[in-house]
Amino acid sequence: MQRKIIHIDMDAFYASVEQRDHPEYRGKPIAVGGLPEGRGGVVATASYEARKFGVRSAMPSKKALELCPQIIFVVPRFDIYQQVSGQIREIFARYTDLIEPLSLDEAFLDVTEDKQKIASAIDIATAIRNTIRTELNLTASAGISINKFLAKIASDMKKPDGQTFIGPSRVERFMEELPVEKFFGVGKVTAAKMHALGLFTGADIKKKEKAELVRHFGKAGHFYYHIARGIDDRPVQPDRELKSLAAEDTFPADLTRLEEMIPELQSLAETVTHRLAQNEVKGRTVTVKIKYADFRQITRSRTLARATDDGAAILQTATELLAASGLEDVRIRLLGIAISNFEGGDGPEDTPGPDDTGSSQLKLFYDQL
Template identity: 65%
Template sequence: MDAFYASIEQRDHPELRGKPLVVGGPPEGRGVVATASYEARKFGVKSAMSSRQARQLCPEAIFVFPRFDVYRGVSAHLREIFSRYTDLIEPLSLDEAYLDVTEDKQGIGSALDIARMIKDAIRDELQLTASAGVSVNKFVAKIASDMQKPDGLTFIGPSRIEKFMETLPVEKFFGVGRVTATKMKNMGLHTGADLKKLTEAQLVQHFGKTGHFFYQIVRGLDDRRVQPNREIKSVGAEDTFAEDLDVLEDMYAELERLAEVVHARLYKRNLRGRTVTLKVKYHDFKQITRSQSFPVGVNEKETLFTVACQLLAAVDRQEKRVRLLGISVSNFGISDPDDPADQLTLF
């Protein structure tokens, strides 16, 4: 979807249309940009940027709080549109998904035609625009979907893939973040063609196991399947505070609130995890995590809260102020919460 949250706000509030809009927290505090309209993006505003920086880049920007209940409703409608054409749908987030249309339900026989029909349905039924990428595998289709935003449709056929990958900047490759991109450029690796000059052994030597993936993907090879029931790896919640916390009791109060949120999310999915992880980010942006694992799965609020407090108490805070706390649960097993054999005794 194109600027999903911002586009929904502009759809629902005509007075915001055509104006630089930021969906996220207020710039006066420690708000973060969830997304920005294309009018704001022209000034350099982008997701995950602090709202304060967004204000500096675009003083005329209008800030609105996210309405996630509305966004989830639109996402459910999107999923229904997708399901008219295929059952092989792998959601990546509320506004993005892979679709395998090898065997399309309506017998249309053309991935390009299906993409056009989906885009038309989104425009007609939701008054929103989407961009689609069509190709023979997930990686290339994903890259193609970003090439002609907004409202784009890009097809990269088999005969074009390898040449296309050679011209792709290294930062566009899956798994290449800011640090890896800098390392690559320092090695003189700027495009796919540069990466292609290295052997698989050389890529592994410099980039570890990911080097195997780079060797394949720069040649347009990606055999990952679209997974309609993609496994949930973890469930969690975190919060950045308006002011740094330096009193342990205040941190405990925040952990209790986060534990309640995580419990609700686990309960909704009928998940119980064997590993509880605490995340702490200090005022100087240094970040640590601490985990504790158990022989059985847990999802009770009291257990999550108690474990998180124990982990926090064991951390040497060195008089540092805390700007963010988070709790997450992983190592899942779906189980019956009424089964007495699966109850945890903490002490």
């Protein structure tokens, strides 16, 4: 039996909650996240009014202020977002018990067998979105398809406050026409590499043998091979265990000095701290990922005495790990920070992690899903 999967994604969730609860913010560009004073403030969510100016999540607050001088910065209220997220989850549960939250503001639902016997996944998605609007005065977007990957792509196609259905008969053509930039885990660098190999759409990827894709893209090649054919057999997992939270960034120009790298680490640490608060977890193991200009990649990890969600502690540990990796005569194109070993776990201490020739964004995608 083909699955009926819905991906629900709240629209600018944190910002929308703030605009709902504070009338003075409605219709104005707001950013929920770090204030631009000092160093390292990062936007957690921007309202759609701010997005018109180019403000985006994970953007440094100072950059957001440059793009939109009239932007209003709002201190996050994660306890409220958690409460609202619980209300949204309760709405989901009226239709199915197979709910896999990805964060406070998005989740997968398997409605192959729905509680209310509606049968149509399109109608269920519409009903859920209408209920969220009526009961919570918030909007959500939805993607409906036969697997997680397609549902997640579909939910982003008509944002905000829309939904998209990719039916079984449409899957093959949809994936063949999908630009490689739309594949999850394909950023600017990987897209450029694909273009150099003559890969511009899913149809181009389908022409390649799996072994060739693996040779060029490592473990991610397996993913590209299958998803270009619309194949994603992962089930919705209600009891999915969160294993790690991470953030990374590829730089327009290679970094060569520690003083250039510390502000980038600070921005990453802010993003990871937001995600820890969002998921209400603390972690003991801090991992720094380093990718060099020649695409060689290493990780360095340290396990702390006690679990933390403190951005300053995460930044300090990450900086020490980076400095100890050896920065003489290096050119670094990407840095990342990951937190794992959540409350009660064990982990390695000051040990190098294995090189991963696959896409780290793809790894994060699977960790989150």
